[in-house]
Amino acid sequence: MTLTIVLACAAALLALAAVAIATGTAVATARMIYGGCMIAAGVSLAAALLHLLDAAGPESLALPLGIPWLGAHLRLDALSAFFLIVVDLGALAASLFAIGYGAHESAPGRVLPFYPAFLAAMSLVVVADDAFTFLLSWEFMSLSSWALVVAHHRVPENVRAGYVYLVMASIGTLALLLAFGLLAGPEGLYSFAQIRAGHQSALLGTFVLVLALIGAGSKAGIVPLHVWLPLAHPAAPSQVSALMSGVMTKVAVYGFIRIVFDLVGEPAWWWSIVVLVLAGATTVMGVLYALMQHDLKRLLAYHTVENIGIIFIGLGLALAFKAHAMPFAAALAFTAALLHVFNHSLFKSLLFFGSGAVLGATGERDMEHLGGLIHRMPQTAFVFLVGCAAISALPPLNGFVSEWLTLQAVLLSPQLPSWALKLLIPAVGAMLALSAALAAACFVKAYGVTFLGRPRTPAAADARETDAYSLAAMMLFAALCLVAGILPSLFIDALAPVSNALIGARMPAQIGAQWLSIVPIAASRSSYDGLLVFLFIAGSGMLAAFAIHRLASDRLRRAPAWDCGYPDSNPATQYSATSFTQPIRRVFGSIVFRARDQAVMPAPGDTRPAQLKVEVRDLVWEFLYAPAVDVVALAADRLNRLQFLTIRQFLTLVFSALVILLVVLALWS
Amino acid sequence: MSFDGLTGVLLVPAVAAALLALLPGYRVTARLNVLATTLTLICALSLFFGRPQPGNYLLVDDLNGTFVVLTTFVGFTTSVFSASYIGHELEIGRLTPPFVRFYHAMYQVLMFAMNLALVANNIGLMWVAIELATLTTVLMVGIYRTHEALEAAWKYFILGSVGIALALFGTILVYMAAKPVIGEGLGAMVWTVLVARAGSFDPALLDLAFVFLLLGYGTKVGLAPLHAWLPDAHAEGPTPISAVLSGLLLNVALYALLRFKMLLAANAAALAPGPLMVTLGLLSLVFAAFMLYRRRDIKRLFAYSSIEHMGIITFAFGMGGPLANFAGLLHMTMHSLTKSAIFFAVGHVAQVNGTQRIADMGGLTETHPLLGWSLTVGVVAIAGLPPLGIFTSEFLVVSSTFARQPWLALILVFGLVVGLAGLLLRLNSIAFGEPRGPRAKAKASYVPMFAHLALVLIAGIYMPPALVAWFQNVAGLLG
């Protein structure tokens, strides 16, 4: 029944897409479409929530679609339900946001048809139960989002971004296709049920893992397969950027979990090493890349890479524990990963909404042209701040909870028998901490340069607060961030069926713990109580305020900034994004990006302004992708000569082919 | 003999050809052309119900039934498209009325030849029919009589003739192999008889024959390195002919190959034809994929993509087995529909832009939304992206291959990725970006284009069980 509802919603979305093609592109129509999407997402969300909360058993369904003798198998189990919730929640908020934000969309005709299709595709991926349906929806998801990325096709960067995106996506899909080819075997048993039944050999499983890492990893944005992500996500309209970053990457994570934890069977112990190394690199690289950006949306996109890394650290730990038959530790790590999936979908969407609001209000994505927005758009500023705090893993918000759980899982590593893992995991934990600290730095920069300080351009100076719908969407997610932060136990317990299904164990029930605190293993070992911390901070803060205002003074006078006596009215004297990261660039960037800062000082008397030249190189692109592109170009050039032969030379080709075949024939016996 | 669908598919085009050769006037002839193709299509469909007994010369079975229906259908839609296309060519004076008359007559002759080649039960007759089809297309490719057109036609002609000669030699060899077993005379060239007794033929002779047939008919299929005629012929001829070439003639040649493959498969001692076809298929795929990158002419671009897909199909049939064969058949059908749709779009695009140079096109989705988006959908489909039909067939080919021959599958995937990247690269510059070229309203016939794309889309999501059963049966025949 639930599954039927979900499918009905997906069908409704597709219908909406058709409607959008048919009807015009007036603002009213756009509102109608987005409203429809919102309703569909909401219904589907409710259905999935019910299914997860009352821990119902899996429902499955087969439609006479797709490959005829196979049919389209669909299944809703705990895992699907959870990811369906993530998808639909994101879709709900994005649609709500778009009702308002879509008003100033320059090319609605290129967004409206694909937006619902994109939503439908994502929810279909998570309920697909056979290889064909899965890949179909998967690639359809890429395709529809590609169309959205190139919506503003007059900007050459967007078209290029779309190109890189679609090519990478197809490579990923083909990798998954190969993986399923292995799993399905020569007689083509494509339905997941059949794949689960036929247990795979270890070697085959290894290939599948690698292919799954390439396939799902490229979609999720694992370094070094992340290159498309920071190009494509910012290029799309903001509500779509939010969906791509906050939700689509999670669908990719779902794909990985489904294949590696569900279909392949028992993992080999060293798989986790591969995953953990990649994940650790992804986490640190992602945040370092982000620090080098001054385009707000691109910065957020790179943070998606970082958070995907964190999620995969959790998954890698879960693999390690699972392979060593430590179900409870595995359950902890797995739950941490899933919780982070949920949290990240919340605050990343929130942040992209905020950047969209800024973009709409100022027409700027470049932080160096913004500033002081907190005065012009106070509400946006507030919710964006919540998002920043959450993604920087500050208690008592939700980002901290999942990273704390991950760290707790890291601390269980000494119980692992294998030395490699014993030595690797703490290093990964250090990387996790490092990335958390860097993320905080990055968001101080992002928030401080964008919203604080003085406006750097007229556009920023006369920005307007965004519309009510957008604000509502952002408020919703900000509130959820807080709730998930102070009442994590509810969410952890809700995840129990998922880890039960895939790990065979669950974290201890949290509801019983005193004061709603969370206790992963034992109270004596570690515990955290977001609610209490929140109450403490609020309480002591208010106490201090009350005491001071009552007993001491509450007088206040406005005056020019002090600035050590050298105040300068020119906003250019503020710290900019580039200058803010200069120390970090100098510490980390010089190695990772061959970053070079050089200040060009004109000679005294020379009236030219001084300049700061910052050069940051993307080594991953330079050493991995550029060569590949060159090779293809070279091959194309070489082979292209064959287009310009004379007829006689073509005949020679035919002739030599004939002779070769005859020789082969002669040598056959 | 009584008039049935079989005679229909041969008679109607023949008669129509004669009529069209005589009748003047563009309007009439164009309509008559459409009418004739419609009738042919109806006759072909009637083959589902009444099927004549195989004679010494003609045969209808599931295999060529598939092809006949496909051929007549695409022939029909193309004639509709060509009505508007040729009309435009007349207006701008690229064609003169006598040439139009000639064109229409030749169109029907081509239909006749292809149908004959398909329903021929006699390998000699089949050969004659394919030669006829080739010569007709040669004449039509050269119809614009520009320098490039004549050159393309000449290239096509010479290479085609050599191919014909090789194919004939192969045919003779088959006869020689059959003669000792079946005895002299006609019987030894009737395919049904041959396939029945192929087991006792001399294997060595069969092998030799297949080599020649593979090269001979492979030239028509456009497999690398025998492909040279194909891009120019597509680019320089009138677009309807490009559509028919890509959509149909290649299939017909491939069909001939398949017949002989079945012959070899029936003989245990003969070498397996699979490896040869697989090799040529992969070669064509990878080669064509790389060739896509440096194309400046839009029609030549899609001609190369045809080579690529012929490579995939040949590969699939070469792999054999029910799954791969099914995939091959599906892929062939889908490719015919999609590629002809693309050529329909391309024809109009070239007409509105007044050029075939990709560099002069841009932002098409903005200047001509219908054309632009149809082209985009077509390219997306041909690139093997869901939810369109070619994705299904590629899914089956790749996944079924990877379980059997991992390395081959890796090469296949490599080729697919390279090709996809090449196509999209061009698509970006044509369909998106700053609009270039004139914004003049397009006088186009969208119906055939949309019909094809709709079919491809539906097939990508849902295939009627009847069709599936039919295909599976055919796949079984192919062994």
Place this chain on the structure above:
Amino acid sequence: MSRIDFDVAHLLAGTLVLISFLQLYQDRLYALLNVYAAHAFTLAASVAWQAFVQDAPHLYLTAAIALVFKAVVIPVALHRIIVRLGIHREIENVVGVGPTMLAGMGLVALSMVVMLRITHDADPLAREDLAFALSVVLLGLLMMVTRRNAVGQVVGFMSLENGLVLAATGAKGMPLVVEISIAFSILIAFIVIGIFLFRIRERFDTVDVQALDRFRGERR
């Protein structure tokens, strides 16, 4: 069939291969045409002999076609063309005669090897004949490949086709032989006419095939 029949057929087929070699050897157009005429004549003879041996009267028709059309009409026509175009100069071979001959040897050897793998119960005449026919075909192709000049290529194609007819007639009781030979004659006529066409349309100043390839599709 009797010994003598076999030997004569064998002899004629062998002669055909020999003449193909002679063609490869020629480097002047007129001489090439004459040798080709001889080639066609020999073919006619062998076809006629087959007609007599297999007492298949329709083969006489093929023989006649070969004799009239190939041995007389076409060479004369080409002769005319050469005169018209004033290209009775040397044929530019792509590779020297020596290497060409060696390659030819290799091809003949190859065709023998391939054919002799055939089991002996297939009738020997067919086997030998096919071996010769195959070598004639390959030599013809070789000639097409090694000649830059269209006339040279046409001649090559025609001798290739002679090889086919030889095989076809050698195949005892093969139907459609006549039709096929006619079809081929048409094909050749087309080619010759094509050359004429190109001459008549004032576009190409030479029939050197390279001139046709000036653009080779992509304008560049």
Place this chain on the structure above:
Amino acid sequence: MVLIRDLAIQGAQMFLVLLLAPLFTGFVRKVKARLLRRRGPPLIQPYRDLIRLMRKEVVLAENASWLFRVIPYLVFAATWVAASLVPTFRTGLLFSWSADLIAIIALLGSGRFFLALAGLDVGTAFGGIGSSREMMIASLAEPAMIVIVFTLALIAGSTQLSTIAAFMTSPAVGLRVSLALALFALIMVAVAENGRIPIDNPATHLELTMVHEAMVLEYSGRHLALIELAASLKLILYVSLIICLFAPWGIEAAGADFPALALGGAGYVGKLAIGSFLLALFETSIAKMRVFRVPQFLGFALMLGLLATLLRFVSASF
């Protein structure tokens, strides 16, 4: 009854650190002055300063936002909560389980986060310098701290401060190399986090290499007072953290009666005095380093921490 008592103790703990913090700062200053052969300000000087600041009116920059005014309270609250969760004279505090060591570090992190934002709010060059450098230092100090936590957690099998402290007092510990390394690293981190010499100079204002003082440059009056108080809370927090982790002797376990508690309190004060003396000694005996030497300093701490963890892994006896 027990609950009330525990509540009382928790409250006592909170206000104890709050009251001791300025005194501790003052004591450090005094000792430093003495070491420099100056008389130095009286011990209660910090209290006087705070009270004066509280009484003064706030002079707010024109374009300072609401955030700028909220932040002092946030920072103070976060730091105070963190400080009140570190056992000083008695383990097993009532709310100790509400945040383990990692959470305490994160709390301090959030304090820093908001302070850095405050530095950027007014849009002056100095504030920017301060924030950017503060975050750079933190980006190394935090992971170092976390790694130290790993080491302790691996030894004590817990990240719960009370548990660790209890374990440390138990004879099972003994002397371990990894513990020594961790202690050393922790001291380095503490120095960096509190902006003491050689990382930063708490006593200067007009120096281009200053970090913390540059961030809070625009603050005045009660806001400044709160931030100063938060700073000294942070300092005392770290010292008591070191004490409770590496010198937990005398910290009473839960359920001790009142005299024992008093004894524990006395011991705590004594240890604080020793700690402040050592700190002052350290600060006077060393010169401030260039900002871009700091990464190496902290990187060293991070490496020490990792080394400790790995040693710990290689053999339980380390």
